[in-house]
Amino acid sequence: MDSIDYFHKEDREIIDQLRRGGADRRRSEENLFNRFSYFIQEGIRKHALVEDDAFNAYSDTILAAIERISRADFQGRSSLKTYLYQIFHNKCVDLIRKKTTNKSSVHRSESISGRLLFISDTARSVIQKLIDKADWNLLRERLSELEDKCRQLLLLWGDSYSDKEIAAMLNYKTADVVKTSRLRCLDKLRKLYKII
Amino acid sequence: MDNLDYIDSYFKNELPPEGARQFGNKIESDPAFAEEVAFYLTALESSGENAEAGKRQRFRELYQQKTAARSRGTVRKLVYYVAAAAVFTGVVLGIYQFENPGSGRQLADRYIRDHLTTLGVKMGGQKNSLQTGLQLYNEGKLAEAQAQFERMIKSDTADFTAKKNAGIVSLRLREYDKALRYFEQLETYSTLYSNPALFYQALTLMERNRAGDSDKAKQLLQKVARDGLDGKESAQAWLKRW
Numbered sequence: 001m002d003s004i005d006y007f008h009k010e011d012r013e014i015i016d017q018l019r020r021g022g023a024d025r026r027r028s029e030e031n032l033f034n035r036f037s038y039f040i041q042e043g044i045r046k047h048a049l050v051e052d053d054a055f056n057a058y059s060d061t062i063l064a065a066i067e068r069i070s071r072a073d074f075q076g077r078s079s080l081k082t083y084l085y086q087i088f089h090n091k092c093v094d095l096i097r098k099k100t101t102n103k104s105s106v107h108r109s110e111s112i113s114g115r116l117l118f119i120s121d122t123a124r125s126v127i128q129k130l131i132d133k134a135d136w137n138l139l140r141e142r143l144s145e146l147e148d149k150c151r152q153l154l155l156l157w158g159d160s161y162s163d164k165e166i167a168a169m170l171n172y173k174t175a176d177v178v179k180t181s182r183l184r185c186l187d188k189l190r191k192l193y194k195i196i
Numbered sequence: 197m198d199n200l201d202y203i204d205s206y207f208k209n210e211l212p213p214e215g216a217r218q219f220g221n222k223i224e225s226d227p228a229f230a231e232e233v234a235f236y237l238t239a240l241e242s243s244g245e246n247a248e249a250g251k252r253q254r255f256r257e258l259y260q261q262k263t264a265a266r267s268r269g270t271v272r273k274l275v276y277y278v279a280a281a282a283v284f285t286g287v288v289l290g291i292y293q294f295e296n297p298g299s300g301r302q303l304a305d306r307y308i309r310d311h312l313t314t315l316g317v318k319m320g321g322q323k324n325s326l327q328t329g330l331q332l333y334n335e336g337k338l339a340e341a342q343a344q345f346e347r348m349i350k351s352d353t354a355d356f357t358a359k360k361n362a363g364i365v366s367l368r369l370r371e372y373d374k375a376l377r378y379f380e381q382l383e384t385y386s387t388l389y390s391n392p393a394l395f396y397q398a399l400t401l402m403e404r405n406r407a408g409d410s411d412k413a414k415q416l417l418q419k420v421a422r423d424g425l426d427g428k429e430s431a432q433a434w435l436k437r438w
Binding site for chain 1: 200201204207216219220221223224230231232233234235236237238239240241242243244245246247248250251252254255256258259262
C-alpha cells in the first residue's frame with residue numbers, strides 16, 4: 001500500500017491528480033497552492049518577510065513540489081504539509097540570507113544536465129557551450145510572437161505535458177497530430193530566432 | 197524539421213538503443229546538428245520558464261482572490277461581531293436593569309412608573325376638591341392637578357393629603373425642590389399611622405440626582421428601613437441593590 005493512502009483525503013486527491021497528470025493537473029496545482037497558502041502569513045510572521053517575498057517563497061515551494069510529486073520523487077514519508085513546509089522554510093531562509101545566485105540559470109543548468117545524462121562528456125560539453133551562448137531574452141521574445149495556438153502548444157510541452165495530454169486538452173485528434181504540430185511550431189520559433 | 201523530430205524522439209526516449217548511441221556521436225561530429233540540439237533544449241527550457249511564469253501569475257491571482265475574500269470575510273465577521281456585541285450588551289443591560297437597576301435615578305423612575313402613575317380615587321363618592329385633583333392627575337393633567345392641590349393647601353394649611361399629593365405631582369412635574377418642600381412638611385405629622393414623608397423625600401432626591409442627593413437619599417432610606425416607616429420594603433430592597 002502506498003504511504004499516501006494514509007494521508008488526509010484532500011492531500012491524497014491532490015497527489016493522485018498530480019501524478020496522473022492530464023487535463024486535471026492544472027486544477028490540482030491550484031488546489032495545492034490554495035491548500036497551504038496560509039504559509040505566506042507564516043513567512044511574514046515567523047521569518048519577517050514582506051508579503052511579496054513570502055508569496056514568492058510559497059510559489060517557488062509549490063512549483064518545486066509539483067515537479068517532485070509529478071516525477072514521483074515525493075514518496076509520502078512525511079505528510080504533505082510537513083514536506084511543503086520544509087521546502088518553504090528553506091526558501092524563506094534563502095530569501096533572508098539574500099542569496100544573489102541567479103536561480104533560473106542554476107535551475108536551467110541542472111535541468112539541461114539532467115536531459116543530457118546519457119551522452120558522452122564531450123557531446124554534453126559541446127551542447128552546454130552552445131546553450132551558454134544562447135540569447136534567452138530574444139528566444140522568450142520570439143516565443144511571445146508566435147501565434148496563440150503555437151505558443152500554447154510549446155508552453156504545455158515546456159510544462160512537461162505529454163502529447164497525449166495536450167491532445168486531450170487542446171482537442172487534437174491524436175498525440176501524433178500534436179507532435180507534428182508542436183515540431184512545426186518549434187521550427188517556426190527557430191526560424192524567428194535565427195533572423196537577427 | 198527532420199532533425200527536430202529525431203532530437204525530440206531522443207529526449208522522449210523513443211529511439212531504439214542504437215539510435216540513442218548515435219545521437220551523442222552526431223553531436224560531436226556535426227556542429228549544425230549540435231546547434232539544433234542546443235536550440236531544442238533552450239526552447240524547451242524557455243517554454244518551461246514561460247509556463248512557470250504563467251503559473252506564478254495564476255497563483256498571484258488566486259492569492260489576491262483569497263486575500264480579498266478574507267478581507268470581505270473579516271468585514272462581514274466584524275459586522276456580525278458588532279451586531280452580536282450590541283445584542284449581548286442589550287441583553288446584559290436588560291438583565292442588569294431588571295436584576296440590579298443600579299443608579300438611584302433608575303430605581304426612582306421605576307417606582308414612580310409602578311406606583312405613582314395613578315393615584316387612588318374614591319369610587320362613587322361625592323366629588324370634592326381632592327377627587328377633582330386626583331382625577332386631573334390620573335388624566336395626566338399634572339399642572340392642573342398641582343394647582344388643585346395647592347388651592348386645597350391654601351384653604352387648609354394642615355391638609356396632609358393635599359400636601360402629599362402636591363408633593364407627588366411636583367415630583368412628576370420634575371419640580372424637585374417644591375416636591376421636597378411638601379414632603380418635608382409631612383414630617384411634622386408625627387402622629388399619623390402612615391407617613392411616607394422620609395421615603396418620598398428619598399425618592400425625590402434619587403430622582404433629582406444632584407451632587408450629594410444620592411448619599412442623603414441612602415441615609416433617609418436606611419432610617420425608613422431601620423424604623424419600619426412607610427416605604428420600608430422598597431427601601432430595604434433598594435439598599436440591597438444600590
